[in-house]
Every structure is written in C-alpha cells, then in structure tokens.
Amino acid sequence: MTPTDSAGYASAWHAAVDFLQASGVETVFGLPDDDLVPLKALEPTDVRMVLCRDQRAAAFMAAGHALRSGQTAVCVIGKGPAAANVVGGLVEARCSGAPMVVLASGTSASARGSGAFQELDQMAMLSPVVKWAHRVDHPDRVVPAIERAFLVAANGAPGPVYLEFSADLLEAEVVRGRPWRLPRTHRPTPDGPALETSLAALRASRRPVLLVGGGMRHRNADGQVERLAERLGAAIFVTATGRGSVDEDHPLFCGLAGLYAPEESHPLWAGTDLVVALGSRLEETATYRPGFAGPGTDVLQVNLEPAEVSAEWGGPVVIGDGGAAVRAWLAGLAEEGNGADPEWADSVRSCHSRSAGRVAAERRRVAELPGIHIAEVLYVLDEVLPAKRILVQENGLQDMWSYFYPFWSCGASADSIVPSEQTSLGFGAVAAAGVKLAAPDHAVAAFVGDGAFGKLGADLDVLVDEGIGVLYIVLDNGGYGWLQAQLDKGGAGSSRFRFVREPAAAGDGRPGPYHAVVDDRVGLKKELWQAAQESAAGRVAVVWIPVRLEDVPADLTEMEGQHS
Incomplete structure (x- = not known):
C-alpha cells in the first residue's frame, strides 16, 4: 500500500491500522479491550486478526511469528490485567531478539489516580522488559509515536516495544500531515x-x-x-x-x-x-x-x-x-x-561424523528395548516431515533430546525455533502458531512436554478455528518432569510433593481436533505420518506419547553430575 501525503483518522487505533497496512503487516495477534475500537479499525482491512483467548498466548504467538519471519510482529491488548499478562511474552521477545510492538489501551489522563476500572501503572510495569515504552495522551503525538515504536523494535538488537493509547484517544480525531515514515531495518557495518x-x-x-x-x-x-x-x-x-x-x-x-x-x-x-x-x-x-x-x-x-x-x-x-x-x-x-x-x-x-555415529548407535540400542524412547521419536519425526520443516522446541526435560545434536538436525531448508535463556514454560507450544503463520509453506512441529502443551489452554481452539496446522508431539511424563527430576535427584523422591502423575495410557481422552495416543513403537511411524498429513492440510494434530522420567540424554545427565 502506498502511503498518502496526509490523512485524518477517527481514532489513534485507526491511525495505527493504516500504518500497519502501509508497512505490509498482514497478521496481528491479540485480545482487545471491551471498547473493541481496534477491531472496528481492522474490520474494513485485509489485515488478519488472530483473536486469542489469553493475552499471554497472543504475545507468545507474536514472538514466534517475529522470530521466524524476521519482521516486526504486532500484538493488540487492553489494559490492567491484560498488560500484566503479556509480561512473560515480552521477556521472551527481549531475550530472543524478536522485533515486536504491543499496542495497548490505557486509562484516560483525566481518570488516572481515581481508581478507574482496570487502572494500573502499565508503564512502570512494562518499561523494564522492553526496549522502549511510551504512552500517548494527545492526538498530535500519535503519528510520531507509532513511527518511533516500529523503528526502535526493528533496529539495533531487535526486540519488543510497548505503545499505550490512553482512552482519551478512542474518539479523538488524529491528523497525519505528511506521508508515513515506514520502518526500515538498518544494519550498521563495523568501523x-x-x-x-x-x-x-x-x-x-x-x-x-x-x-x-x-x-x-x-x-x-x-x-x-x-x-x-x-x-x-x-x-x-x-x-x-x-x-x-x-x-x-x-x-x-x-x-x-x-x-x-x-x-x-x-x-x-x-x-x-x-x-x-x-x-x-x-x-x-x-x-x-x-x-x-x-x-x-x-x-x-x-x-x-x-x-x-x-x-x-x-x-x-x-x-x-x-x-x-x-x-x-x-x-x-x-x-x-x-x-x-x-x-x-x-x-x-571427525567430531561431526563421530557425533552422528553415536546417535545412530543409541537409536539401535533403544530399538531393542521395550516401549517408546525419545531418540526414536525424533528419528521417525525426521522421516515423516518434509525437508521444509520447522521444529519448535521447549526447554523442559525429555524435550531437550532435540537440543543434543544430531538427535535433531536443521538442514539447509529447515529451521528450529528455541526459547530464549528465560525458557518460559509453554513458549514453544504457543509460539508454534505464530511460526506457522509466518511460514505457511513449511511443516511446523512443536516438540513439547505435557506441562508446556497445557499452556495452550483455550487457545488450542483458536488454532482450530483459524486453520493453523501445527503438529504437536506431546511427551507425556505426567506433569512438570524437570522439577520432578530435581526433586528425585535431591533424595526427596518420597516427598509429599509431586510434580507429575502417572503417564497417560492409550485411550485416555485428550483435547485436539486430530488426536492419537501412542504407547508402543509398532504404531509410532504410522501415527506420526498420519498426524503430519493432517497438519499439512491445515488441521491441528496432537500425538501424545507417554514417556519415562529416566529417558533423558546422557550428555545432560553427565553435565548435571558435574554441576551438582
């Protein structure tokens, strides 16, 4: 879209939507305030709005979209608890270098300090976790604030920006007297x-x-x-x-x-x-x-x-x-x-070839053992997915098998999205939706634990409604396996505290539009292949695989021994 020399807008949100269109933004994630002005501004456009059930999911999806696309992602939220809900997503975006702009509602200037509905000092809460946070109270400041937000998000080390429109701007006319300054990513050369x-x-x-x-x-x-x-x-x-x-x-x-x-x-x-x-x-x-x-x-x-x-x-x-x-x-x-x-x-x-040999030997070893082992799950997943594929990872216990190369390898046409050092639980499971929307021509598989998968919550329905075909491989160890492993390692295995339950058996009811539980290797390849076909057709597919707490990479076990 070519920006016009000038324009008038019914609200700050209408101005922001026009900027998104001019910038080529195609998808927005979020859950707006109950005044619904952002939706009214988006209604006549072709910008896709993924309406999430939880602002935390919206922030994670936006971060995933930014990491895969390299473009600035947009998240739209309300105020008060909505702003609190995106903190985790902003932390992940900041630590993983994901360019992202959160457009938020805020209390009107005249009502601040009065105990207004959902009044919260959002600037104080969010400023520490973003590159730049700014509140706009006057219509004359809307245009420059929007431009600066996107410039800051994409440049320097990419990261998140928070921009708040006060309620005073819901019906205030905004005038743009010049063409939009569209965002451009600058890559400075060292001196x-x-x-x-x-x-x-x-x-x-x-x-x-x-x-x-x-x-x-x-x-x-x-x-x-x-x-x-x-x-x-x-x-x-x-x-x-x-x-x-x-x-x-x-x-x-x-x-x-x-x-x-x-x-x-x-x-x-x-x-x-x-x-x-x-x-x-x-x-x-x-x-x-x-x-x-x-x-x-x-x-x-x-x-x-x-x-x-x-x-x-x-x-x-x-x-x-x-x-x-x-x-x-x-x-x-x-x-x-x-x-x-x-x-x-x-x-x-030699290191490259010997690593491959060790993994091949491990796969042969577990093939002789009863039950399903994660090393062979990754091997079968590698077989059933096309070359153009993206593995979205978590950072729990069993899902860390995919971190140890070459149990999983990203070839020239493949990609992998991994949580930042913050490793927010559920980031990979939710971000996979944003990744898929950023790469519709790639198969997207999320390799997650059952605890992380649970963080999708009601937003699993959003993926279904939006036709976002992600394949979920859920390693079911009964809860938060990493914490249980730490508890057991500390000699508290008989503690009254438990982070896991018994693994699910075949036939347990689990949510998901396409659903399978695989507890033996006979059906593993068949079920993963079928699930991959379902996700390629735009359907969410969920394959549950009961696993044992002790099925962890040997490399990780040795590292922990040195660290303890």
Whole structure:
C-alpha cells in the first residue's frame, strides 16, 4: 500500500491500522479491550486478526511469528490485567531478539489516580522488559509515536516495544500531515579499526571456533558463515537460539555449545585458541563447561549492542551487524590460504561424523528395548516431515533430546525455533502458531512436554478455528518432569510433593481436533505420518506419547553430575 501525503483518522487505533497496512503487516495477534475500537479499525482491512483467548498466548504467538519471519510482529491488548499478562511474552521477545510492538489501551489522563476500572501503572510495569515504552495522551503525538515504536523494535538488537493509547484517544480525531515514515531495518557495518583488529585475530588463530547466536537469525541466508568456517578451518557451533542460522548438515558443524554440547566436541573446546561469537550474549547455558572454552581463551565478540557484549571474556570486540562483519572478513581473507592447523580441521570433521555415529548407535540400542524412547521419536519425526520443516522446541526435560545434536538436525531448508535463556514454560507450544503463520509453506512441529502443551489452554481452539496446522508431539511424563527430576535427584523422591502423575495410557481422552495416543513403537511411524498429513492440510494434530522420567540424554545427565 502506498502511503498518502496526509490523512485524518477517527481514532489513534485507526491511525495505527493504516500504518500497519502501509508497512505490509498482514497478521496481528491479540485480545482487545471491551471498547473493541481496534477491531472496528481492522474490520474494513485485509489485515488478519488472530483473536486469542489469553493475552499471554497472543504475545507468545507474536514472538514466534517475529522470530521466524524476521519482521516486526504486532500484538493488540487492553489494559490492567491484560498488560500484566503479556509480561512473560515480552521477556521472551527481549531475550530472543524478536522485533515486536504491543499496542495497548490505557486509562484516560483525566481518570488516572481515581481508581478507574482496570487502572494500573502499565508503564512502570512494562518499561523494564522492553526496549522502549511510551504512552500517548494527545492526538498530535500519535503519528510520531507509532513511527518511533516500529523503528526502535526493528533496529539495533531487535526486540519488543510497548505503545499505550490512553482512552482519551478512542474518539479523538488524529491528523497525519505528511506521508508515513515506514520502518526500515538498518544494519550498521563495523568501523575499520575494529575490523582490522578482528582480522588480525582471525589470521593468528590456528584452532578457531565459530559460535553463532540468535542475533545471526536471518543474517546468514547466503551461507557466508559456512564459507568463513571453510576458509578458516573452523568448527561451527550454535547457541540454542542460534539454531536455524546455519546448515547443520555441513561437515564443519559440531552442534550446540555449553550445556548442550555433544561429548565429541569437548576436546575441540579444550583445544581452541579463539572463539568467534557472532550475535550472542554468551549466556550461562552457552558458556557452560566443558562445552565452552576455558579461562584464558580469547573470545572475539560481534554484537549490535554494546550492552549485550559479555564482559566475562577477554578478546576483541566488534560493534555492528554480524552479517556485515562476516562479509568484511571474507573480503579481507580472500587472498589468504587456510591458516588453521590441518589436524584441527580433521578433528572438526571427525567430531561431526563421530557425533552422528553415536546417535545412530543409541537409536539401535533403544530399538531393542521395550516401549517408546525419545531418540526414536525424533528419528521417525525426521522421516515423516518434509525437508521444509520447522521444529519448535521447549526447554523442559525429555524435550531437550532435540537440543543434543544430531538427535535433531536443521538442514539447509529447515529451521528450529528455541526459547530464549528465560525458557518460559509453554513458549514453544504457543509460539508454534505464530511460526506457522509466518511460514505457511513449511511443516511446523512443536516438540513439547505435557506441562508446556497445557499452556495452550483455550487457545488450542483458536488454532482450530483459524486453520493453523501445527503438529504437536506431546511427551507425556505426567506433569512438570524437570522439577520432578530435581526433586528425585535431591533424595526427596518420597516427598509429599509431586510434580507429575502417572503417564497417560492409550485411550485416555485428550483435547485436539486430530488426536492419537501412542504407547508402543509398532504404531509410532504410522501415527506420526498420519498426524503430519493432517497438519499439512491445515488441521491441528496432537500425538501424545507417554514417556519415562529416566529417558533423558546422557550428555545432560553427565553435565548435571558435574554441576551438582
């Protein structure tokens, strides 16, 4: 839509909807206030409004949509408890770098402090968890506030913005006297001296490791990170939120870093002389030993925001876009040969192949055991889904099998959406709906526990009504398996407190438009294949798989032993 030079609007919400249309926004998530003015503004447009039953779900869906699409997502809410409900979603969006704008209702200026209905200091509550929070009271300030909100959300390190329209603006005319300034994402190139310093570090390294974080999502479409690794003879690792940023089938890819590092990669981390961290805050799970470099190893960090550079590590710092930095390095290294130690490159390729061999051996082992094991669930899921697929993950107990490469791998045409370091329960289960709407040509499977799946609540009906075909693989351990495992590990297995119930048996009633419970391996492939077909046709499909608490990745068990 081409913006006009000027326009008048019946309300701030009508102005906001016009901006959304001009910006190319096609989908909005939310649950508006009971004045319903946002819906009246949307009614004559072709913007899709996914009406959620819970504002928490709307925020998670919007964050999922932003992570997959790379575009700013929009969430529309009311005031008071509605604003409180989106806090968790905003925290996830902030920590995962999801560009998102929450448009909210607010108490009128004249009624503040009077005990007005649902009056709450929403600015004080939400300001700490967003990049920018702003309240608009006067119609003359609506247009610039909308423009700034979307500019801030998409630029720098992407993240959420909160914009509140007071009730005074529900019927106040808003005039725009110039064309909209439409949002554009700016990707600043690092300055020359910083690039020269970082190039010197790359040239001097003989045993380099590339660590790709969530900040590189949508910044590596042409595979330049893989080319840099080939040029340097470097191992490629990702953080959890960095999954999907590189081709995990590449022979130099070695899995996740830190807590989720496969055991075959530990010698690489012990031997590296330089870690190149692209778009990562280097949070605790990404730097957990032994799946990360030891003290004294230089870490070359590239980040858009100075505040997101970790001060825990020595080494050069580059402020700027990770994609631009990698392009500059490739140009600077164009005339040089591979400076890596040849034995290092061989070790990297060996790590990749030995990890695959260990997983294949584990699958053969569990195939001889009774019952269904999660390693084989992932194997069958890999078989039944098409190459263009997205796995949306949680971070509980059994669902963490998918974190340990290569039990699950994201190839060149695949993607993976993973919760941020905050790991809000239910984020993946709900965000999968937004992911599917952002990628309608991909199969979307959510790999979740039963506790996380329960967070969908009434919004499962929203997916059904909207025809959002997500395939849910629900690992049913009877509740919150991670907490129960911690309770058992602490010797309190006989405690009067329990986080789980007995796993469901076949035939238990479960919600879902297409539903199956699989408790033996005979029907596993058949049921997952059928469910995948149902979801491809736009139908929500839910496959429940009873699992045992002790069915956890060996890598995770060993890490916990070292941590305890």
